[in-house]
Amino acid sequence: MPRLAGADSVREALLPNRRAGFRIDDGWLRHVRRVVSPNCNERPSGCSIDLLVIHNISLPPGEFGGDHVERLFCNSLDCSAHPWFERLRGLEVSAHLLIDRNGAVTQFVPFQSRAGHAGASTFGTRSNCNDFSIGIELEGTDDVPYTDAQYRSLSAVSRCLMREFRGISIGRIVGHADIAPGRKTDPGPSFDWTRYRKALR
Numbered sequence: 317m318p319r320l321a322g323a324d325s326v327r328e329a330l331l332p333n334r335r336a337g338f339r340i341d342d343g344w345l346r347h348v349r350r351v352v353s354p355n356c357n358e359r360p361s362g363c364s365i366d367l368l369v370i371h372n373i374s375l376p377p378g379e380f381g382g383d384h385v386e387r388l389f390c391n392s393l394d395c396s397a398h399p400w401f402e403r404l405r406g407l408e409v410s411a412h413l414l415i416d417r418n419g420a421v422t423q424f425v426p427f428q429s430r431a432g433h434a435g436a437s438t439f440g441t442r443s444n445c446n447d448f449s450i451g452i453e454l455e456g457t458d459d460v461p462y463t464d465a466q467y468r469s470l471s472a473v474s475r476c477l478m479r480e481f482r483g484i485s486i487g488r489i490v491g492h493a494d495i496a497p498g499r500k501t502d503p504g505p506s507f508d509w510t511r512y513r514k515a516l517r
């Protein structure tokens with residue numbers, strides 16, 4: 317039975333493909349907004365994709381909304397627009413996906429390509445995690461709780477990626493802090509790993 321449409325369900329219905337689940341065509345999520353980043357290249361030949369890395373980002377930190385993050389990923393951020401942005405000058409970074417506070421997903425890099433999200437990093441005995449991982453940025457900070465909409469989108473997109481890339485299991489989904497300890501802290505204590513992992517089963 318369809319539920320009566322309240323404000324929440326109307327808002328949820330506007331989120332792309334959440335109820336139907338996500339699908340991938342040629343490395344891109346179907347029906348998801350694309351903003352193509354130049355900050356990507358080929359993965360090493362024969363490298364399988366078997367790690368998912370969860371991050372957070374907001375620019376400036378703690379300010380949500382706006383287009384600063386997508387501009388950063390497309391090398392079009394005006395670094396003189398905010399004192400904090402100066403440290404980003406010249407950086408060429410990207411992630412495959414960004415999930416904003418409303419749960420809306422944007423894709424910047426096709427999954428078969430290598431994005432620049434992990435930096436110096438190690439998973440087990442393997443370094444350079446960008447080579448074999450997919451990176452998802454949550455709009456947020458280490459200490460502000462993520463939104464319900466973000467957990468819903470992240471879980472749905474993660475399930476899709478686990479179907480598509482069989483090497484990505486629950487045990488091979490990590491935070492940036494796990495693969496770059498001491499250097500990175502995201503997604504931070506504000507990320508509820510228990511809630512997220514439960515939603516993947």
Ligand SMILES: [Zn+2]
Binds near residue numbers: 500502
């Ligand atoms: Zn990160």
